[in-house]
Amino acid sequence: MDAIDEAIVRCVVHNARATYAEIGTAAGLSASAAKRRLDRLVATGAIRGFTALIDPQALAWNTEAFVEVFCTGNPTPAELCQALKDIPEVVEACTVSGAADAVVHMLARDIPHLERAIQRVRSTAPVQRTESAIVLSRLLNRPRV
The missing domain is CATH 3.30.70.920 (Lrp/AsnC effector binding domain/regulation of amino acid metabolism (RAM) domain)
Structure with missing residues (x-):
């Protein structure tokens, strides 16, 4: 996992509903590049899922x-x-x-x-x-x- 992956993870931990454009902005990528990286993080199991945090x-x-x-x-x-x-x-x-x-x-x-x-x-x-x-x-x- 490199610094870009870490930025993506931080972004989706902060907001699991972030758009690919928002994720890309956080990681310095285009929306399509952010989607590819996020999909890879999910496919490799680095990200196991997305959830809502309920108070x-x-x-x-x-x-x-x-x-x-x-x-x-x-x-x-x-x-x-x-x-x-x-x-x-x-x-x-x-x-x-x-x-x-x-x-x-x-x-x-x-x-x-x-x-x-x-x-x-x-x-x-x-x-x-x-x-x-x-x-x-x-x-x-x-x-x-």
Whole structure:
């Protein structure tokens, strides 16, 4: 990935709906050249998709938590992902080093909704127990490049 590709990526991270002309301007290319480069980034998997970022408060999901997940046995990351993917309150999950096997980022309407969602996480096959930290305020939230 060169500097032009990085400029294209920065542009679509900032605005996934940017036109080819806008992408080209950001990267110093014509619209048609920007389209070719963007298509190549998608074809090679450097860009895996385009998405809309929804403000959780627009959905009235104002309660946020980070949940450490401790598993029984030694499930693979794919097995843990399979266990968590159908829980809509789980918005992100990562395997981690340390005592926990994974950390799960969860969103919910309120504490009772969060509690039910954490209970669903606990009831999945590989999960033995969880430890939760409820977010009080979000200090910084940057788009990922």
